[in-house]
Amino acid sequence: MAFCAASLTAEACAKVIDGKAVANRIRDEIRAEVSRMKEAIGVTPGLAVILVGDRKDSATYVCNKKKACDSVGIISLEANLSEDSTEQEVLNYISDFNNDPSVHGILVQLPLPKHMNEQNILNAVRIEKDVNGFHPLNIGCLAMRGREPMFVPCTPKGCIELLHRYGIPIKGKKAVVIGRSNIVGIPVALLLQREDATVSIVHSRTINPEKITRQADIIISAVGQPNMVRENWIKPGAVIIDVGINPVEDSNSPRGYRMVGDVCYEEASIVASAVTPVPGGVGPMTIAMLLKNTLISAKRIHNFE
Ligand SMILES: NC(=O)C1=CN([C@@H]2O[C@H](COP(=O)(O)OP(=O)(O)OC[C@H]3O[C@@H](n4cnc5c(N)ncnc54)[C@H](OP(=O)(O)O)[C@@H]3O)[C@@H](O)[C@H]2O)C=CC1
Numbered sequence: 001m002a003f004c005a006a007s008l009t010a011e012a013c014a015k016v017i018d019g020k021a022v023a024n025r026i027r028d029e030i031r032a033e034v035s036r037m038k039e040a041i042g043v044t045p046g047l048a049v050i051l052v053g054d055r056k057d058s059a060t061y062v063c064n065k066k067k068a069c070d071s072v073g074i075i076s077l078e079a080n081l082s083e084d085s086t087e088q089e090v091l092n093y094i095s096d097f098n099n100d101p102s103v104h105g106i107l108v109q110l111p112l113p114k115h116m117n118e119q120n121i122l123n124a125v126r127i128e129k130d131v132n133g134f135h136p137l138n139i140g141c142l143a144m145r146g147r148e149p150m151f152v153p154c155t156p157k158g159c160i161e162l163l164h165r166y167g168i169p170i171k172g173k174k175a176v177v178i179g180r181s182n183i184v185g186i187p188v189a190l191l192l193q194r195e196d197a198t199v200s201i202v203h204s205r206t207i208n209p210e211k212i213t214r215q216a217d218i219i220i221s222a223v224g225q226p227n228m229v230r231e232n233w234i235k236p237g238a239v240i241i242d243v244g245i246n247p248v249e250d251s252n253s254p255r256g257y258r259m260v261g262d263v264c265y266e267e268a269s270i271v272a273s274a275v276t277p278v279p280g281g282v283g284p285m286t287i288a289m290l291l292k293n294t295l296i297s298a299k300r301i302h303n304f305e
């Protein structure tokens with residue numbers, strides 16, 4: 001793990017992009033819309049979450065999503081399957097939720113156990129209920145000009161929403177995305193391109209990635225390496241969105257660990273003009289966008305504007 005210069009004492013100048021505060025405002029907006037819909041047509045949006053296995057982090061995320069649903073009046077259903085359940089059992093749940101009119105969104109928590117084929121399972125979610133936006137048809141539409149995806153994937157949508165709500169211009173800017181996963185790197189790069197940024201993607205095979213990131217007006221990092229992005233990766237005044245959520249040992253924390261991003265926050269907050277913290281940055285936005293997509297789905301299915 002890269003060591004983050006703790007001795008830096010210069011005054012931080014970057015603006016903190018407060019994802020938690022923005023997410024709370026978005027949740028207020030959603031809560032109001034959910035109740036307006038309930039009163040007007042008697043329909044409550046519903047989200048089904050499928051959790052397979054007993055990974056602690058996944059269980060925590062699912063629990064947070066459930067609480068978030070409660071907080072805005074969205075009904076949440078949960079299917080908990082054991083680690084050794086079969087792919088067919090997961091597919092059966094998906095099929096039930098696909099056909100359940102009270103369910104407007106279906107989310108399969110990733111990662112799935114190794115013996116399951118992730119593609120088969122994600123393909124089985126009805127595209128009209130794919131609030132995560134992981135269906136290949138959906139990513140295909142996102143990549144095509146003149147097409148609109150059914151749902152924009154939550155984390156990428158949260159990143160762009162943060163830039164919008166902070167009035168950070170994207171059009172004509174040079175954006176560099178670090179990471180090329182199906183769930184974050186690729187879709188966020190596609191979204192930036194749709195916003196008329198000039199986009200580069202760097203990944204584990206990129207030679208001298210810091211030379212490329214140093215040209216960026218906007219960096220979005222989704223790698224999974226604590227403190228990888230250092231001061232010399234960042235152009236002075238750049239805007240940094242740190243998607244990474246990485247546990248690092250911390251004997252001072254009651255859990256024995258704490259979460260840090262991909263970006264060395266102390267260094268970024270000196271060089272950059274704005275930066276998202278971890279926690280409190282993109283994470284809460286991901287959940288807010290999941291609620292938003294569930295609301296959008298319910299409105300679309302019931303033809304409610
Ligand atoms: N805040 C939120 O809501 C969310 C946070 N996350 C977090 O974001 C991070 C990324 O998640 P995810 O996209 O699923 O991760 P993946 O592991 O699926 O993808 C990681 C990407 O980073 C690239 N990469 C790995 N090491 C390096 C390196 N040293 N230099 C440059 N690129 C590198 C990989 O390259 P290659 O393709 O060559 O292997 C890959 O494209 C994780 O920390 C995860 O916990 C994820 C989802 C939501």
Ligand SMILES: Nc1nc(=O)c2c([nH]1)NC[C@@H]1CN(c3ccc(C(=O)N[C@@H](CCC(=O)O)C(=O)O)cc3)C=[N+]21
Binds near residue numbers: 110111245281282
């Ligand atoms: N099908 C699927 N959809 C996902 O959206 C999905 C997934 N699988 N698998 C795992 C990743 C990870 N992810 C996060 C969501 C919220 C926070 C979050 O709320 N974080 C808080 C708290 C962090 C903490 O302290 O633990 C924060 O950053 O402030 C983090 C991570 C969604 N993912």
Ligand SMILES: [Mg+2]
Binds near residue numbers: 181183
């Ligand atoms: Mg992954």
